[in-house]
Amino acid sequence: MKLTSVLKASALAAVVAAPAFADPITLRIQTHYATExxxxKMIATWADDVQTMSEGDITIEMFYSSSVVATTETFDAAINGILDCDATGGAYQTGKNAAFQFVGDLMGGYDTPWQYxxxxxxxxxxxxxxxxxxxxxMQLIGWSLYGQESLSSSKPLAGFADLKGWKFRSPPGMETEIFEELGASPIVMDFTEIFTALETGIIDGADASGLANNVGLGLYxxxxxxxxxxxxxMPADHLACNKAVWDGMTEAQRRMIETAWxxxxxxxxxxxEKNNAEAAAKLQTEGVTxxxxxxxxxAAFRKGAQVAWERWGDKTxxxxxxxxxxxxxxxxxGLLSE
Incomplete structure (x- = not known):
């Protein structure tokens, strides 16, 4: 009888002492990537990982192809509570603070995504x-890096010297400053204009994406x-969440989201890395150098890029x-000297 009473008392004490768990949460997250x-597709797997591990404690409502707000507005939509998290990239926010350039794409710094x-x-x-x-x-949860992008060209790009006078499609921002510093002629244009510009010789080449993606675009x-x-x-995408939303989660919820990311x-x-290697092997059999x-x-490119780095570093x-x-x-x- 005494033992039974002790066990009941212990059980009651355990219940009273047990930590209170937050209510199940639903996170509304936008990405600029399409479902296909x-x-x-990998982001969809991530969402499923989180939901499965949490056993229903976390529900993720994904919005693809920037279907709620424009890609560049995703960050502010999360800040303002229209969304909970942003799965686009920091480089879209350089107008907010130049520092976002250095979390979005350092440009010319690291050789591999693993170093980054x-x-x-x-x-x-x-x-x-x-x-x-x-x-x-906002709270930065993590990055995703697909690796180095490739430059595509109608003429050889064997080394640093071949950049002199090379006209190419460039995205706006620090990249144009770097290539101008190195003697190239970057021309900012929309993605959709690349093909006509290449065919008519307005540009010699393009900075579009990684090698495998460029194959898919038909550049070669x-x-x-x-x-x-x-x-x-080497652009970095991010997962960033409204800080109040993030702070309101339990530690277990945060750990599952971080680990799955x-x-x-x-x-x-x-x-x-695998897709690019396969594309490289195939392209070489098709006459692409x-x-x-x-x-x-x-190292010469990195040295030139540092001029633009310093200029942007002085902004804020x-x-x-x-x-x-x-x-x-x-x-x-060992990628920069003292």
């Missing part, structure tokens, strides 16, 4: 970037030269802090 895009990831997780990258996101009432039906592996651009991000890099720049030419204190973090880590990796 390879990355869009290591800055985030093993340098002080996440802490440095988090200050920027928190100042905007027009031009027969490309850089591979690339060196000039790391799985997603590394699979995106691995899948694209691929150029793997030497360490010396990559946050930009300077994140740039200095990158530079310190690049020096540790």
């Amino acid at each position: 895009h390879p990355t869009g 990831y290591s800055w985030l997780y093993y340098g002080d990258g996440l802490a440095a970037a988090q200050k920027l996101y928190n100042a905007n009432d 039906d027009i031009v027969k030269h490309a850089t591979y592996p690339g060196f000039h651009s 790391q799985k997603l991000s590394f699979h995106i890099a691995l899948a694209n 691929l150029y793997d720049w030497s360490a010396e030419d990559r 204190p946050e930009a300077r802090d994140i740039l200095e973090s990158h530079k310190a880590y690049l020096t540790q990796l």
